Amino acid sequence: MALPHNALVLVADGRKLMFLRNHGDQNQIDLRTEAHDQREDLKDHEIKSDAPGTISQSFGYGRPALDETDFHQQAEDQWAKDAAEELKKRALRHDFEALAIIAPPKTLGVLRKELHKEVERRIVLTLNKEMTDRPISAIEDLLVGEAAPPA
Structure with a gap:
């Protein structure tokens, strides 16, 4: 499907x-930047407060460590949830009628779970790709390639 005039691209x-x-x-x-944001990628020692916990066993020797929480993944998931909330606000104030989303698999998965029904209704294209570090011209080329009918 072609990307209509005034469509929003996330x-x-x-x-x-x-x-x-x-x-x-x-x-x-002809894509133009409307807004952008970037979070700081914190180091492990800035996120963690302690060493992994342990549990006692009723048999055998040793004390196994509990699985450590992946704080980086939690922060990335929250970032995607915040993006879904922003899309909801924009959709409810009728800021866009068509939406294309370009995101890598994990981010796309979190986004899909969090999208409001009004946002879902306006999605015309979803691409499973990492493009945040690419120039806008590369994003335009990707969208043109997706919008073209198959040969």
């Missing part, structure tokens, strides 16, 4: 997101 991953707007039409995509 390009996101676990630490960066961009909202782009198509100022072109369905035949000529």
Whole structure:
């Protein structure tokens, strides 16, 4: 499906997101940055407060360590949830009628679980790709390739 004029494009991953707007039409995509944000990637010692916990066993020797919480993944998931909340706010104030989402698999999975029904209704394209560090021209090329009918 072609990307209509004034469509919103969300390009996101676990630490960066961009909202782009198509100022072109369905035949000529012209993306312009509307908003962008990036979170700081914290080091382990800045996130963790302690060593992994242990539990006692009723048999055998030793004390196994509990699985450690993946704080980086939690932060990335929260970032995607925040992006879904922003999309909800924009959809409810009728900021866009068509939406394309470009995100890597994990981010896309979290986003899909969190999307409001009004946002879901407006999705015209979803791409499972990491594009946050690519120039806008590469994102436009990707969208043009996806919008083209199969040969």
